[in-house]
Amino acid sequence: MIRINLGAEGLGGVRFAVSPLDSAKDLIYSLRRTPQALSADWRARTREALVQHRLGLLGAVGGGGPCGYAPDFLRPESQGFETSVDAALHRVATAPTERIGYELALAVNGHPWDPASGEGAPRPLLQALDRGERSFAHRLADEMAQFWHAALEPSWPGIRARLEADVSARATAIAYHGLADTLNRLAPNLAWCDGGLTLRLRPGSPHGLTVDARAVILVPSVFVNQAIFCAGEPGAPAPRTPLIIYPAAPADCLAPSGEDRLIGATRARILAELSEPRSTAELAQRLYLAPATVSYHLQILHRAGLVTRERRSRRVLYQRLGVRPRLGGCPRLGGGPL
Known part of the structure; x- marks a missing residue:
């Protein structure tokens, strides 16, 4: 279980964002970890883009390491409501090396607050690490750009419209029913209680994490079926605002x-x-x-x-x-x- 303590100050910093690069990462992650969350068309399209463009490193890293952890620097923090693809890719390529090293160690060895699965680290990840963090980040940014153009860009206008409609509907729900009630309805494994957000991990996980935060960024996604926590763990270098990805409402459910x-x-x-x-x-x-x-x-x-x-x-x-x-x-x- 992950607990994000917000209090009055942190609650005032809760905001929504829409991110094309986040959607690309969600697509790759879901293909490996929760393929049932994707339609047959999206599963086929994702596999085709990864194979045809030889994006082996992106597939291995974006799909999660031995314990399912995928480095969060692939998901740059949104500075506004929406960050362009080019700006987000630049931030991936220029992420702080200490943050890259920290997250790659987690991808290889597993997260300290989540139990190891015993699965070995993917070979493409280990081979790319030999060239250093900066080279690793540049290669991932390049592969992510190729994946974006091949798999997601043609469908992005429709996806973006749905994500923006979701955020607009949440804003209306907040105005009518309050932020706490709206937060409680974002995802089945996410709940607001006692001044904070509680996110349940996979069943049977004995570990947990507590974060004291001044803000949370909420990002809807059409490619996930439950809430996902990113980037806000305490003690990490180059600290970031906690990010929660949640499943966007179906298109025909927004009115x-x-x-x-x-x-x-x-x-x-x-x-x-x-x-x-x-x-x-x-x-x-x-x-x-x-x-x-x-x-x-x-x-x-x-x-x-x-x-x-x-x-x-x-x-x-x-x-x-x-x-x-x-x-x-x-x-x-x-x-x-x-």
């Missing part, structure tokens, strides 16, 4: 329908998922909601006679009764109980 407003968007989404029996935990994961939120709405739906409830072994499963209106299955971007 509520009249039917959703009729019975409430949250309960409409839950009903849409209950064409087959599902547990509270399954619904929470599919809808990017906290289990407690799902449980609250399930109780209301059950009392209203809209869902059935059945215990099977240690699980309680819910299923929809009757025929529902067309309500979609979109994550709610904000709001209290409906």
Whole structure:
């Protein structure tokens, strides 16, 4: 688990950003670590770009080292809402050498707050390290540029529009329902509580990290299915603002329908998922909601006679009764109980 303590000052520094280079890194990382988060088309396009352009080092480093850690200097800190590709690539190539060395050591040996997997470091990474940190950064910036133009640039206008729409929808949710509620709905493994953000690591990980921060940068991505923490660990050289990548809402979920407003968007989404029996935990994961939120709405739906409830072994499963209106299955971007 990662805990980011913000307090009043840090909460005032929370901001959103959109980054084309972040999206490129998310695409490479997801291909190796969570390929189910990508469509078949994006998996094929990513592999084709890496193979045809011989981007072996980028594939090895961007996909994560032995423990899944991918160096964060590939994801430069956004200075404004959006950083151009050329500016971001320049910052990759000129990253502080002490930061590069620190992150490459983590990529090879594993992160001290995350357990090692026993997997060996990729050979392209070890070979490139022999030429030194600056040469390593220049080569990665060059390979990232080739990958960007081959795989992502043709689709970027549409992706950017969706990311900007997501941020606009979050801003509206903050205005209507508050920042804390909106933060709680960004990702299934991210929660705001007691003056900070808590991000759950992969199941079974016994390790954790606590960060005291004055700000957090939130970056939506169409290529991830859960929140990812980057770059804010204490004690690192050339310290950076903590960065959280979160899954952008689907394109057709950025404006509520009249039917959703009729019975409430949250309960409409839950009903849409209950064409087959599902547990509270399954619904929470599919809808990017906290289990407690799902449980609250399930109780209301059950009392209203809209869902059935059945215990099977240690699980309680819910299923929809009757025929529902067309309500979609979109994550709610904000709001209290409906």
